[in-house]
């Protein structure tokens with residue numbers, strides 16, 4: 001009886017181990033088949049013509065740096081728009097030249113205004129913010145190409161902001177294109193020593209937001225309710241905006257989000273010189289104690 005039981009138990013162990021081995025072999029075969037399939041489709045994807053193109057203008061290199069991150073992340077083709085007559089080399093004279101273009105709405109000629117857009121489904125469109133919206137060479141590009149039916153993903157670099165306003169202007173000018181949520185990063189952050197790394201990480205998060213269909217309103221959803229300012233909040237705001245000289249900003253209330261440091265979302269009264277007061281959101285990041293000063297991320301406009 002005892003022996004029979006032992007034998008039966010031994011047989012069941014043997015049978016189980018045979019089934020297990022067979023399953024393992026089957027799994028291994030399946031895995032290697034899957035790996036071969038994945039390798040094949042990666043090979044096909046790498047050799048297939050890209051369905052997306054990164055088109056960008058960059059005056060001083062910050063947007064170019066960002067465009068390279070987009071190009072690599074999406075395995076896209078890339079076109080850098082080049083001015084026939086480059087802007088002057090100093091900031092003040094570029095401001096004067098761009099101001100004159102905006103005034104006259106005479107957009108600058110480009111060496112390569114016409115891009116073979118028909119080949120692509122998606123256009124990642126990159127620019128520096130100039131005078132609150134995209135740089136004038138982008139108007140020339142829009143005037144020279146047909147973007148109807150295309151997905152247009154705007155991305156920009158800026159001194160303090162302009163991401164949302166520039167995307168809104170694109171939507172108005174290209175009503176038949178699908179203009180998505182826009183990505184933006186400040187010049188200071190992307191040109192910092194670890195700027196490429198910081199931007200690449202944010203771009204990755206941006207693609208995840210795009211995929212889940214996030215809107216600008218939803219991006220603000222992670223913050224708590226706005227509350228009155230404390231003296232500490234006001235000090236953080238003052239520290240982060242001490243070099244900000246463009247518009248008058250007065251913080252009214254704040255909400256915070258604790259990350260590795262603290263994200264602040266200030267609701268501010270904003271006044272352009274001589275203009276009426278409006279409200280805007282100002283994002284500031286304060287690193288953990290001892291890890292640097294509070295940093296202005298964006299004045300959302």
Ligand SMILES: Cc1cc2nc3c(=O)[nH]c(=O)nc-3n(C[C@H](O)[C@H](O)[C@H](O)COP(=O)(O)O)c2cc1C
Nearest residue numbers: 058059060061062063128129130131132159160161
């Ligand atoms: C003529 C001119 C106008 C600008 N206007 C704005 C502006 O309205 N808002 C802003 O946040 N930054 C503004 N900037 C700063 C640029 O957007 C910022 O430096 C950008 O990162 C430059 O990108 P680039 O290096 O690719 O040319 C302006 C810069 C210039 C030269």
